[in-house]
Amino acid sequence: MKVVKFGGTSVSSAGQIKKVFQIVTADPERKIIVVSAPGKRKKDDIKVTDLLIKCGEEYCKTGNGKEAFLAVVDRYAEIAHELGVSEHIVDRIAADLQEILHGDRSNVSRFMDAVKASGEDNNAKLIAAYFQSCGVEAHYVNPKEAGLFLTDEPGNAQVLPEAYEQLKKLRDRSGVLIFPGFFGYSKTGEIVTFSRGGSDITGSILASAVGATVYENFTDVDAVYTVNPNFVDNPKEIHEISYKEMRELSYGGFGVFHDEALIPVFRAGVSVNIKNTNNPNHPGTKIVHHRNNQNGPVVGIASDTGFSNIYVNKYLMNREIGFGRRLLQILEDFHLSYEHTPSGIDDISVILRQNQLDLATERKVLERIKSELHADEVHIEHDLAMIMIVGEGMRQAIGTMSRAAAAFARSGVNILMINQGSSEVSMMFGVKAADEKKAVQALYEEFFN
Numbered sequence: 202m203k204v205v206k207f208g209g210t211s212v213s214s215a216g217q218i219k220k221v222f223q224i225v226t227a228d229p230e231r232k233i234i235v236v237s238a239p240g241k242r243k244k245d246d247i248k249v250t251d252l253l254i255k256c257g258e259e260y261c262k263t264g265n266g267k268e269a270f271l272a273v274v275d276r277y278a279e280i281a282h283e284l285g286v287s288e289h290i291v292d293r294i295a296a297d298l299q300e301i302l303h304g305d306r307s308n309v310s311r312f313m314d315a316v317k318a319s320g321e322d323n324n325a326k327l328i329a330a331y332f333q334s335c336g337v338e339a340h341y342v343n344p345k346e347a348g349l350f351l352t353d354e355p356g357n358a359q360v361l362p363e364a365y366e367q368l369k370k371l372r373d374r375s376g377v378l379i380f381p382g383f384f385g386y387s388k389t390g391e392i393v394t395f396s397r398g399g400s401d402i403t404g405s406i407l408a409s410a411v412g413a414t415v416y417e418n419f420t421d422v423d424a425v426y427t428v429n430p431n432f433v434d435n436p437k438e439i440h441e442i443s444y445k446e447m448r449e450l451s452y453g454g455f456g457v458f459h460d461e462a463l464i465p466v467f468r469a470g471v472s473v474n475i476k477n478t479n480n481p482n483h484p485g486t487k488i489v490h491h492r493n494n495q496n497g498p499v500v501g502i503a504s505d506t507g508f509s510n511i512y513v514n515k516y517l518m519n520r521e522i523g524f525g526r527r528l529l530q531i532l533e534d535f536h537l538s539y540e541h542t543p544s545g546i547d548d549i550s551v552i553l554r555q556n557q558l559d560l561a562t563e564r565k566v567l568e569r570i571k572s573e574l575h576a577d578e579v580h581i582e583h584d585l586a587m588i589m590i591v592g593e594g595m596r597q598a599i600g601t602m603s604r605a606a607a608a609f610a611r612s613g614v615n616i617l618m619i620n621q622g623s624s625e626v627s628m629m630f631g632v633k634a635a636d637e638k639k640a641v642q643a644l645y646e647e648f649f650n
């Protein structure tokens with residue numbers, strides 16, 4: 202039995218959904234089908250999830266968000282019409298969304314989760330109806346009834362261990378099961394979503410629960426590339442990659458597969474196959490426990506922007522027991538999560554996501570660090586990019602760091618921070634965000650050309 206996830210681009214229009222139908226019915230093993238909300242049809246299109254977010258935010262502010270609401274309903278209406286599915290389903294989708302929008306808005310994050318989740322939920326119902334209209338036994342499955350229970354963290358939920366036992370029973374159901382991605386339910390019955398891109402996580406949980414032979418993840422590229430295809434033309438494809446390498450690269454900025462989707466399949470030993478809905482015969486990329494390590498120390502280069510660095514200097518910091526704990530406690534008091542903490546004898550840097558900070562919070566954090574920790578110097582730097590090179594082969598290879606540093610030097614990019622050591626399979630470099638593309642291209646030249 203296979204679990205198959207189709208991302209937003211694969212279900213963005215009637216034409217794409219017809220391809221999904223062909224792919225699913227071509228292999229009787231493709232039984233549990235996870236679908237996202239309609240995504241982008243072309244580069245400058247808007248994903249239904251983003252339209253829903255706009256709509257929900259406007260309802261919260263003004264009690265009205267007619268334009269975004271109509272844009273969402275129009276997307277489904279166009280798809281239903283072109284698929285030849287009964288138009289009644291569109292009326293039901295509109296009524297369902299209206300009901301959510303006019304529901305309880307007292308808890309904004311809960312309300313927003315219900316609005317966002319409707320994107321996947323309604324698309325799953327529509328796709329199930331299309332499969333049925335083609336004479337295939339297909340059933341929409343509601344995540345609550347199936348037992349997909351999550352922690353009660355709106356917009357950032359995690360699966361509860363007891364969900365797996367319930368979800369295992371999906372094995373025994375007949376027909377093709379169309380399961381909406383991205384959300385589940387808390388133990389008290391509230392809708393909660395994963396973080397953005399979380400339909401990958403739903404697929405991974407289901408594949409693990411039912412012990413799938415493989416988790417196929419269909420998207421709009423032939424394979425996971427060694428580098429973001431928006432930075433390098435025709436980058437080399439990765440044919441095989443380990444879970445650990447893929448998790449690091451996803452975390453580092455490879456948007457193609459969610460980093461939290463690796464853990465459930467890794468624990469259950471289910472391999473993942475990333476494939477292209479527009480070219481399903483291409484073998485794609487396989488994510489496995491162990492790969493044949495034959496292609497050099499680096500398997501991929503990832504990058505992401507939007508980081509800040511809080512730099513703290515204090516003479517004899519190395520002798521002050523508890524300094525690091527007290528510094529991180531200040532961040533915890535402001536509910537700030539951090540990504541890395543490289544340190545020296547008298548200095549420590551805390552790298553964190555910039556979007557967590559507003560000006561007032563930033564000022565308060567810096568003031569507390571200065572006054573409570575008696576630091577000699579505290580400052581913050583914004584607009585940084587983190588660039589990561591990843592590969593299991595690095596463990597044995599000598600000179601990977603010097604090759605990377607030489608590539609940075611050749612491209613004239615100044616390295617602001619290096620983090621290597623904690624992870625055996627990656628090295629991370631902090632640079633100015635403006636240098637991101639240049640640095641990535643230089644590393645690609647060095648390791649892949």
Ligand SMILES: Nc1ncnc2c1ncn2[C@@H]1O[C@H](COP(=O)(O)OP(=O)(O)O)[C@@H](O)[C@H]1O
Pocket residue numbers: 207208209210211237240398419420421422424425426427428429430431454455456457458
């Ligand atoms: N290293 C990479 N390899 C492949 N695709 C990548 C990589 N880095 C970023 N991407 C982007 O990820 C996109 C696919 O992910 P996503 O947009 O989430 O698709 P889906 O709609 O299937 O969920 C690709 O179109 C590509 O632009």
Ligand SMILES: N[C@@H](CC(=O)OP(=O)(O)O)C(=O)O
Pocket residue numbers: 207208209210237238240248250251320382383396397398399400401
């Ligand atoms: N639709 C949700 C969940 C998701 O996984 O979407 P996609 O498959 O388009 O990345 C989002 O945009 O976050």
